[in-house]
Amino acid sequence: MTSFPAWYFDEFKMAGVAFHDAAQVEVYDRNQTSSTPEKEQALVTRLEISTNHSVIDLGAGTGNFAIQAALTGAYVYAVDISQSMLSYAQNKAQKTGVTNIKFHQAGFLTYQHQDQQVDFVVTKNALHILPDFWKMAALLRIAALLKPKGVFYLRDAIFSFPPADYEASINEWIRRVAKPEGTGWTAKDFEMHVREEYSTYTWIIEGMLTKAGFEIVEASYNTPTYAEYLCIKSS
Structure with missing residues (x-):
């Protein structure tokens, strides 16, 4: 086992909710409406993942993307720090009948890839658990996992609003997206995210991606509080 300093x-x-038990995971799976099988299938198609490809899903959560990628015939490494999440995802995979997924309990900074470099690395709504210094370390590690010209896809709560407007922008975000208790992520959930987790600005992430050795092919600011990036490893 690798030791770290x-x-x-x-x-x-x-930071935030660690998802240690099955009840928390079930709530997460219900609330994470951006990660339905249908939406993840559309992302797999968009990325052109297919048979003979290899994919690492970092922060795999309850497994919807990993399963959809595996259904194409690609070999998938599903990585998450929560064993409860992985167990839930494994159960889903078994019900779906896919066997070409390998599950690993690890994170951005601790995953040790034992096989060859892969064609794709995907991470969605997970990188924000790291402060910016450690995001940079994670992106360097992601680049090392990819083959030359490999594809990195990132989606997360990343802020593109003017920094001077942070208070009004955060309040508007929470007002717009929060749901009543029991029907989705609540205002308290989003307040906790801003207070305790580490979402950052687009211009910071873009500088990190470039320094990590990625070419940003597409940058989409879906709202002032969410962004996605499609990147190619430069060499």
Whole structure:
């Protein structure tokens, strides 16, 4: 097992909700409406993932993307720091009948890839668990996982509003997206995210991606509080 320096960030003591038990995972799966099988299938098609490709899903959560990628015939490595999440995802995969997924309990900073470099790395709504210094370290590690010209897809809560407008922009975001208790992510959930997790600005992420050795092919600011990037490893 790889040992890390005493100063290394502990992803297993993540900010926010750690999803240690099955009840929390079920709520997450219900609330994560951006990650339905249909939407993940559309992303797999958009990325042109197919048989003979290899894919790492970092922050795989309840497995919807990993399963849809595996259904194409690609070999998938599903990585998450929560064993409860992985168990839930494994159960889904078994019900679907896919066997070409390997599950790993690890994070951006601790996953140790034992096989050849892969064609795709995908991470959605997970990188924000890391402070910016450690996001940069994670992106360097992601680049090392990819073959030359490999594809990296990132989607997360990343802010494109003017920094001076942060208070009004965050309040408007929470007002717009929060749901009543029991029907989705609540205002308290989003307040906790802003207060305790590490979403950052688009211009910061874009600088990190470039320094990590990626060419940004597409950058989409879906709202002032969400962004997605399609990147190619430069060499």
